[in-house]
Structures are given as C-alpha cells and as structure tokens.
Amino acid sequence: MIRIALAGNPNSGKSTLFNGLTGANQSVGNWPGVTVEKKSGRIKHHDFEAEVIDLPGIYSLSTISLEEEIASKYIIDSNMDLIINIVDASNLERNLYLTYQLLDSKAPMIVALNCMDIIQKKLDNIDIQALEAELQVPVIPITANKKQGIKELLSFIATFDYKNQTRDHRYSEPIENVITDFTSILGDRFLAVRFFEDGLKAIESANLKPESVNKILEAHRCAAGKFAIDFDMVLPNDRYDRIITVCNKVLTKSSVAYVSKTEKIDSILTHKWLGLPIFGLIMLGVFFLAFGPIGTTITNWFVMGIDWVISKIGAGVDSLGMASWVSSLITNGVFGGLAAVVGFLPQLMILFFFLAILEDSGYMARAAFIMDRVLRKFGLSGKAFIPMLIGFGCSVPAMTATRTLDRDEDRKVTTMIIPFISCGAKAPIYGVFAGALFFRYSYLIVFSMYLLGIIVAILSAILFKKTILKSASANYIMELPEYRSPTAKNTFLHTWERSKGFLIKAGTVLLGAFIIIWFFSYFGFVDGTFRLLADEEIEHSILGAIGKFLLPIFQPIGFDSWKSTVAILTGFIAKESVVGTLGILYGVTGNVVDNGTLLFEPIRAAFTPAQAYAFMTFALLATPCIAALSAMRKELNSWKWFTFAVAYEMIVAYLVSLVIYQLARLELGTFLSILFAIMVLAIVFFTIRRFIVRKGVVCGSCTSCGLKDECALPKKTEFDALLETKQKDDVK
Amino acid sequence: MTLRDILPGEQCIIKGIYVNNLRKRIIDMGLTTGTVITVKKLAPLGDPIEIHVRGYSLTIRNSEARMIEVDKIEAKR
Numbered sequence: 118m119i120r121i122a123l124a125g126n127p128n129s130g131k132s133t134l135f136n137g138l139t140g141a142n143q144s145v146g147n148w149p150g151v152t153v154e155k156k157s158g159r160i161k162h163h164d165f166e167a168e169v170i171d172l173p174g175i176y177s178l179s180t181i182s183l184e185e186e187i188a189s190k191y192i193i194d195s196n197m198d199l200i201i202n203i204v205d206a207s208n209l210e211r212n213l214y215l216t217y218q219l220l221d222s223k224a225p226m227i228v229a230l231n232c233m234d235i236i237q238k239k240l241d242n243i244d245i246q247a248l249e250a251e252l253q254v255p256v257i258p259i260t261a262n263k264k265q266g267i268k269e270l271l272s273f274i275a276t277f278d279y280k281n282q283t284r285d286h287r288y289s290e291p292i293e294n295v296i297t298d299f300t301s302i303l304g305d306r307f308l309a310v311r312f313f314e315d316g317l318k319a320i321e322s323a324n325l326k327p328e329s330v331n332k333i334l335e336a337h338r339c340a341a342g343k344f345a346i347d348f349d350m351v352l353p354n355d356r357y358d359r360i361i362t363v364c365n366k367v368l369t370k371s372s373v374a375y376v377s378k379t380e381k382i383d384s385i386l387t388h389k390w391l392g393l394p395i396f397g398l399i400m401l402g403v404f405f406l407a408f409g410p411i412g413t414t415i416t417n418w419f420v421m422g423i424d425w426v427i428s429k430i431g432a433g434v435d436s437l438g439m440a441s442w443v444s445s446l447i448t449n450g451v452f453g454g455l456a457a458v459v460g461f462l463p464q465l466m467i468l469f470f471f472l473a474i475l476e477d478s479g480y481m482a483r484a485a486f487i488m489d490r491v492l493r494k495f496g497l498s499g500k501a502f503i504p505m506l507i508g509f510g511c512s513v514p515a516m517t518a519t520r521t522l523d524r525d526e527d528r529k530v531t532t533m534i535i536p537f538i539s540c541g542a543k544a545p546i547y548g549v550f551a552g553a554l555f556f557r558y559s560y561l562i563v564f565s566m567y568l569l570g571i572i573v574a575i576l577s578a579i580l581f582k583k584t585i586l587k588s589a590s591a592n593y594i595m596e597l598p599e600y601r602s603p604t605a606k607n608t609f610l611h612t613w614e615r616s617k618g619f620l621i622k623a624g625t626v627l628l629g630a631f632i633i634i635w636f637f638s639y640f641g642f643v644d645g646t647f648r649l650l651a652d653e654e655i656e657h658s659i660l661g662a663i664g665k666f667l668l669p670i671f672q673p674i675g676f677d678s679w680k681s682t683v684a685i686l687t688g689f690i691a692k693e694s695v696v697g698t699l700g701i702l703y704g705v706t707g708n709v710v711d712n713g714t715l716l717f718e719p720i721r722a723a724f725t726p727a728q729a730y731a732f733m734t735f736a737l738l739a740t741p742c743i744a745a746l747s748a749m750r751k752e753l754n755s756w757k758w759f760t761f762a763v764a765y766e767m768i769v770a771y772l773v774s775l776v777i778y779q780l781a782r783l784e785l786g787t788f789l790s791i792l793f794a795i796m797v798l799a800i801v802f803f804t805i806r807r808f809i810v811r812k813g814v815v816c817g818s819c820t821s822c823g824l825k826d827e828c829a830l831p832k833k834t835e836f837d838a839l840l841e842t843k844q845k846d847d848v849k
Numbered sequence: 850m851t852l853r854d855i856l857p858g859e860q861c862i863i864k865g866i867y868v869n870n871l872r873k874r875i876i877d878m879g880l881t882t883g884t885v886i887t888v889k890k891l892a893p894l895g896d897p898i899e900i901h902v903r904g905y906s907l908t909i910r911n912s913e914a915r916m917i918e919v920d921k922i923e924a925k926r
Contacts, residue, residue: 177877210903211879315873346882350866353876357884357903379906392893486908490894493910499897592871593897594878594913597906 119167121160121274124192124219125203126212127174128598130231133261134203135171138271165275167198176211178218179315181592183528184520192219193311194322199279200226201270206243206258207235207599209368213360214353216252220286221310225279228256229270234263235599240371247367253284262604288355295340302333312337314352379479379599387483396487399480400506403471407464407541416463423459427452442639442649450635453697455628459620465541466616468510473611477603481506482595489593495575496582498522498593501531505574508538509567512745514615516752526586530578532752533762536741537574537769539567542692546736549696550729553717562730570737573769630691630743634660638683638701655702660686674735674771675728675778685735691742731778738770850921852900852914855888861919862886868916875913879903885922 123131139158157170172188180186192200202219204212219226228248236243249256257273259266287293292313299309303320311319312333320333341348386395406412431448475481481503489499500522508515512535519531547566551559637660639650650658656679663686664679671682680702688695696716699705703719724732740746740763750759780788855861863884868875879902880886887901897910 176874179873179877181871181874208905211905214877214879347866349873350876350881354881354883357879357881387890387893387899389891389893486892486897486899487894489908489910490892490896593908593910594871594874595908596878597899597908 119198120170120195121167121199121201122170122172122192122195122197123201123203124172124188124215125174126176126205126208126215128596129174129203129205129208129212130261131171131174131203134201134229134231134259134267135169137261137264137267138169160271160274162271162275167274170197175215177215178311182520182522183525192222192224193307197224199274199277200224201229201274202226203229203231203261205232206230207232207239209243210357210360210364213363214356217286217356217360220252220254220284222307225277225282226254227270227274227277228252228254229261229266230256230258231261233258233265234260239375240373242369242371244367244369248363251363251366253286254282262601262607288352291343292351292355295336295343298336298340299333302329302336310352314349316349377599379597382600383483383597386480387486392487396484399475403468403475406471407468412464412467415467419463423456427456445639445649446632446635449639449701450632451628453631453635453701455624455631462616462620464544465510466612468541469615470608470612472507472510473608473615474603476611477601477607479598479600482597485595486597493593495578496527496586497531497578498527500593500595501527504531504535505538508535508540510541510615511618512536512538512540512741513618513748516745516748519752524592527592529753529758530581530586532749533581533758533765534574534577536745536749536762536766537570537577537738539570539737540692540741540745542742543737545693545696547733549699549716550720550724550733552714553720554724554726554729562733566733566737569734569773573738573773577765577769630687630694631697634687634694634698634701637663638698655704673778674774675725675731677728678723680723681728681732685732685739688736689740689742691744692736693742695736727778727781730781731774734777735770735774738766738773740766740770850919852886852888852898852917852919853911855886855919855921857888857890859924860885860887860922862922863917863919865918866916867918868913871913875909875917878907880907880917886919 123135125131135156135158138160157168160167160169170191172191173184175185175188178189178193180189200219200222202216204216206212216228230243230245230248233243243258245256245258255273255277257266257270259270261267288296296306296309296313299312300306303309303312303323303325308320308323316337320330325333344351346354385391388395427448430452434444434447437444475484484506485499485502487499488502492499492501501519504515504518504522507518515535515538516532519528519535522528522531543566544563547563551562555562638655638658640647641650641654641658641661643650643654643657655661660683661679664683667682667686668676668679671685676682676685680699683702684695684698687698699716699720703716703723705715705719720729741749746763749762750756753759753762780791783791850861852861852863863880863882863886865882866872866875866880884902889899889901889906891898892908895911897908898914899906899908901907
C-alpha cells in the first residue's frame with residue numbers, strides 16, 4: 118500500500134483536505150492545532166488505493182511542542198512514498214518556509230496550493246507554472262473547504278510517477294560548503310541540513326560513533342566562525358531570501374488596495390477597551406444559551422419524548438411476563454440509566470455547537486490572545502484557555518486539547534486542573550439541589566458552583582507552579598488566523614462528532630456502569646439469603662452496605678445518610694449518574710435528571726441547604742468520571758502523576774467541602790468573627806511577605822540589564838556545553 | 850531600541866534576536882535579521898502584542914518583544 122503524508126502549517130487546511138480526499142469526518146477548526154494526533158484514512162481513485170496520514174500542523178521541522186514532534190518525527194523518520202505539502206496561498210511567504218525544509222529531504226513531494234478563493238477575492242494572481250519551476254515539484258491549486266481541485270489532485274496522485282522525481286535545491290555558496298563538510302561526516306545531506314539547524318538534537322537518533330561526534334563538533338565549531346550572523350540564523354535567513362525571490366516572481370499583488378475582513382473585525386473584537394467586555398459577553402452568551410431558559414426548554418421537550426418512549430418500553434416488557442430480575446434489569450438498570458444520560462444531550466449539543474462556531478470562525482485564537490495576560494499570572498499560556506473553555510463542555514476533549522501547549526509542564530498543569538472546571542455532566546446535580554432547596558436563589562447557587570470550580574482550578578495551577586512544577590513557565594507565540602465564516606456543514610459535523618463521542622460513552626462505559634449500579638442496588642442479603650430486592654428494600658443492597666461502611670468518613674462534610682455516599686460513589690463511574698442514582702435511591706419513578714422537580718420533595722426532606730451545598734461541592738471537585746480519568750492517564754502519560762492527580766483532587770474536594778459545610782453551619786456572629794480573623798491574618802501575612810521578598814530578582818551573571826524575569830543572554834544549550842568541553846580537551 | 854518600544858502602527862526592521870527559549874521558533878516564523886515588522890496592536894490587557902510580519906499576523910509576549918532588537922522606520926511624509 119502506498120503511504121501518503123499530509124504536511125503543512127497549522128491552520129492551512131490539512132484536515133479539510135484530508136476529509137475531502139478520504140471522505141472521513143475529521144474535526145476541522147480555525148485555530149492553530151486542531152489535529153492533535155496523526156490520523157489515517159484510505160483514498161480510492163478507480164483502481165488506485167493509498168493510505169493517507171493527516172499530521173498535526175507544523176511551522177518548521179524544528180519543533181517545540183509535543184504535537185509538532187509527532188509530525189516532524191514522522192516526516193523525518195518514516196520513509197513516506199509521497200508527501201503532500203499543503204500551502205496556504207494567502208500566506209505564501211511563511212508557508213513556503215516548511216516547503217523548503219521538506220524539499221531538503223529525499224521524499225517525493227507534491228504541493229497542494231490551498232485557499233485559491235482568497236487569492237481570487239483579493240484579485241491577486243499566482244503563476245502556478247512559475248512556482249512549479251521554482252520548487253521543482255508539481256503544484257496543484259485547490260480550495261479545500263469548497264472542494265475545488267480535490268478531484269484533480271486525486272487523479273494527479275493516482276497517475277504521478279513519484280518514484281522518478283528529482284530535484285536539486287542549493288543554498289548559497291558558503292552554506293553549501295558547510296553542508297558538504299557535514300555530509301561527508303554524517304553521510305546524508307538531509308541529516309546534515311537538520312544538524313546545521315538543530316544541532317545535536319538532530320543527530321540523536323542517528324547513533325553516531327564517538328569519533329564521528331567529535332568530528333562533527335569540530336566541523337560545527339569551524340563553520341560557525343565563517344558567518345557574520347548567528348549560526349542558527351544562517352539557514353533560515355537564506356531560505357527566506359530565496360522565498361522572497363520566488364514570491365516576487367510568482368505572486369502579482371492586485372493594484373486594488375485590499376482591506377481584509379479580518380482587520381475590520383479585529384478592530385472591534387480585540388479592541389483596546391471593547392475586546393475584554395465583548396469576550397465576556399460572548400462567553401456569557403454561549404453559557405446562557407446552553408444552560409439558560411432556551412437550553413432548558415429544548416431539554417424539557419426532548420425529555421418528554423424520551424419519557425414517552427420509555428413508558429412504552431416499560432409497558433411492553435411488563436406484558437411479556439419475563440423473570441422479575443430481567444424486567445427489573447431492563448426498566449430500572451438499562452433504560453432508567455440511559456434516559457438519565459441521553460436526556461442531558463440537548464444542552465451539551467448546544468454547547469458543542471457554539472464552541473464549534475467559535476473554533477471555525479477563528480475567535481478561539483483571539484480568546485487566547487486576550488486572556489494570555491490573565492492566565493500567565495497562574496503560570497499558564499493563553500493557549501491553555503482553549504482546553505479550559507472546552508472543559509466546561511466535557512473534560513475528555515479538553516484534556517486531549519492540552520497537547521497544543523508547548524511544554525510538558527504546562528500540559529501537566531492544565532490537564533490536572535481541568536477536572537475542577539465544572540463540566541456539562543455536573544450541571545444536573547446543581548439543577549436538582551439548587552432547585553429543591555434554594556428556590557429563587559438557585560441561579561446564584563449554580564453560578565457559585567461554576568465560580569468555585571474556576572477558583573479551585575486557578576489556585577491549584579498557582580500551587581503546582583510554586584511547588585512541584587516550578588519549570589512551568591508557559592511559552593506563548595501564536596498566529597492569529599484570518600477570520601472565516603463557519604460553514605454549516607463543518608459546524609454540524611463538529612457538533613455531531615463530539616455529541617457522538619458522548620453518546621458512545623453513554624452506550625458503553627455508562628451503560629456498563631448503570632448495570633453494575635443496578636446489580637449493586639437491587640441485590641443483597643436479606644435474612645441470610647442473597648436475592649433480588651424490591652425497591653423499598655434498597656437499604657439491604659450491596660451498594661447500601663458500601664455506602665454505610667463509608668459514611669463515617671463523609672459525616673464531617675455533612676453527609677448524614679448512606680444514600681448521599683452511594684450517589685457520590687456512582688459519580689466516580691459517571692457524574693451524570695449521580696442524579697439518576699438519587700432517583701433510584703429515593704424511589705422516584707420517571708426521568709429525574711431532566712425532570713428534577715420529581716426529586717425536589719425527597720431532597721428537601723433529606724438535606725439542609727448547608728448539606729446540599731457541601732454535597733454539590735464534593736461532586737464538583739472530586740475525581741472526574743471514568744472516561745475523563747482514562748483521558749487524564751493518557752495525557753499525563755505516567756502512573757505516578759496520575760495517582761498524584763487523583764489523590765490531590767480527592768483531598769481538595771474533601772477539604773473544601775469540609776470548610777464550606779462547617780462554615781455554613783455556624784451562626785452569623787461566629788461566621789463573621791472567623792471571617793474577620795482570616796482577614797487580619799491575611800493582612801499580617803502579606804505585610805510580612807512584602808518585607809521579606811526582595812524587590813526584583815536579577816539573574817546574577819550581570820546586574821546591568823535590570824530585567825526581572827529572564828536573562829537576556831542566550832542560554833547555554835547542551836550543544837554549546839559539549840563544544841566547550843571539547844575545546845577544553847583540545848587545550849590539554 | 851527593542852520591539853517593545855515600537856508603538857502600534859509603527860514599522861521597524863529587525864537587527865538581532867536575543868530570545869532564549871523561543872529563539873528557534875521566532876526565527877522559523879520569519880523573524881530574521883532584516884525583516885520588516887509592523888506593530889498592529891496591544892492586547893486589551895497590554896500584553897501580548899500583535900505584529901504583522903511576512904504577510905500574516907503573529908502574537909508574541911512583551912517579554913519576547915523586549916529581546917528583539919530593532920531599528921524604527923520613520924514614516925514617510
């Protein structure tokens with residue numbers, strides 16, 4: 118099978134092209150870094166068949182983030198039969214940089230020139246033949262999002278004689294001399310070029326003999342002296358010079374002045390004064406539409422439909438006269454549980470829908486730009502805002518999105534704080550408790566839960582940064598893509614993809630969970646015999662026994678019934694099931710998740726407001742559901758960190774609930790005096806701290822520059838250090 | 850003079866890059882010696898900054914902008 122890799126800059130349309138070529142439904146967005154793992158698909162054209170691999174976007178073969186490393190390694194190490202380099206024609210200069218890096222390799226290549234519609238709109242012109250002549254590879258113009266040129270590209274790939282492609286790209290004379298020197302030692306021109314750019318990092322995997330390493334270091338030292346500018350800037354400079362020459366030849370700019378739509382939109386959306394309030398309004402708006410009256414109304418209609426279906430199924434099952442445990446399993450276990458989860462779908466879809474619009478339009482990148490200053494205070498990059506925002510919908514895609522962050526430490530911190538952000542699945546819990554006990558203040562109470570989640574997430578990020586992950590400094594450098602109007606197809610595809618993920622989870626992990634819960638709650642020992650229990654005998658069930666056993670631990674945070682403990686336990690399997698379980702435990706029939714009012718009476722009887730608030734807090738902060746846990750394990754990529762994160766979340770959930778419950782129980786006078794004492798302590802603490810902490814930390818090597826955070830001198834790289842020791846050896 | 854000192858709307862030309870950890874990335878993104886940059890705007894909170902370089906928009910933090918030495922291009926009248 119022929120293997121084809123799609124390579125190109127972030128946001129250049131690779132995933133759209135991939136979908137066009139393979140017919141797959143990849144998630145496509147308009148912020149740099151949508152593809153976080155390589156994905157593969159098949160293409161077929163008459164009797165031609167090939168495997169296509171969609172790689173994360175990269176600006177350069179020298180990488181700084183994990184996702185880039187995946188892509189770069191793949192291109193460099195695996196012998197692809199063909200590379201399709203997708204180039205954004207509206208951003209030719211920067212995009213051709215990667216193209217020229219790829220041209221240094223031996224892999225056969227085609228350039229797919231994307232976004233031709235924008236070029237036409239600007240009335241610019243690109244001379245395709247001239248570009249082909251310059252690059253010495255075939256260039257196919259396409260407009261991926263309008264599916265133009267895809268067929269031509271397909272038939273070209275099918276007939277392209279990639280095995281006999283030859284090209285000869287030369288750098289300027291002095292650079293070529295150095296490359297020839299390096300090649301004679303390393304044995305491969307591409308490797309020599311990579312070494313020229315990336316130093317020792319490039320030849321790590323080449324397993325060179327020690328004497329070859331010595332030789333190449335010698336050659337490197339020798340070469341570095343020959344250039345007037347910094348050695349690492351030599352190749353990029355030369356490449357960009359060539360690119361400018363090429364661009365001048367092939368690109369004719371229109372004489373009509375083109376004021377881009379993007380500039381106009383950005384003059385408002387990232388405006389000095391308006392930018393922040395608009396950002397707040399957009400976030401609030403999305404939130405309001407999903408969880409406010411509109412979302413609730415749609416949900417209610419949806420639930421009425423589901424209830425009707427389930428009542429029919431229930432009646433049907435009863436009429437069949439099956440064994441009592443079978444009909445119990447079907448009505449109580451499977452459908453009761455599933456209805457609880459599926460009923461939650463409309464709100465989630467609304468949220469996913471708006472997130473898709475924000476992503477596709479290009480606003481997400483602006484959000485990161487606006488929020489960077491704030492997030493940096495917590496040791497995070499503006500880019501971390503995107504995963505955190507997705508976290509309000511579901512932790513699972515949010516954790517996957519952390520891979521767009523540049524550094525491992527930043528990814529760890531973000532992954533570990535995402536569970537504190539109140540995901541969509543936790544909303545029904547607040548709905549039931551706030552609705553039952555706080556009446557007209559219920560909105561405020563729900564809002565306070567979201568706020569509490571954010572505050573705990575932020576404080577945890579600061580804590581991690583100050584203690585265990587000190588090196589997390591969060592780099593930031595980001596392209597602002599041009600705005601695009603989101604296409605209906607893409608938006609719905611996006612929404613559907615994510616909703617599907619949720620439904621699959623509901624059908625697999627959650628279904629299993631509900632059957633287990635059903636077994637635990639409908640079976641148990643009564644008078645020494647293990648048997649199926651009636652609804653009112655649930656106290657004797659296995660779940661009841663576990664709940665009772667754990668109750669003493671939870672008493673200090675206000676749990677006074679094993680039913681609360683049991684509901685929280687089921688939340689570890691899936692947060693959605695907490696309310697469903699409460700419904701089962703309090704013997705409510707009907708769909709309790711969306712018709713929360715059914716649960717109001719039993720909850721009012723069983724919980725005080727303080728207990729309810731502590732319960733919500735614990736449900737919010739404690740370890741997330743199994744699906745999120747598996748995502749977390751995958752992203753942290755270490756059992757040690759995973760165990761730490763879970764333990765940390767449990768402890769934080771317990772402590773915060775404890776403090777809230779104990780404070781909420783106090784009389785007003787006592788509460789106020791404690792508040793006063795805390796304030797006094799805080800003032801004393803910060804005053805002392807101001808005297809102790811030195812003003813401005815200078816790096817020490819020189820005191821003149823006055824920079825607080827970082828030294829201006831280039832840090833010694835591993836390479837420089839090696840070079841230095843080598844020089845010392847030479848002196849000896 | 851560094852990139853940080855250039856006001857929105859003004860143009861400058863790069864003389865040297867002294868950034869540490871993002872150095873390679875900044876160079877690869879097209880910020881090489883001799884490149885002309887237009888500063889477009891500051892983020893609403895004053896940091897990062899948006900610059901126009903090689904036909905596209907790039908955002909970088911002030912901490913990096915301070916490490917890029919530039920010469921201001923005086924506007925032609």
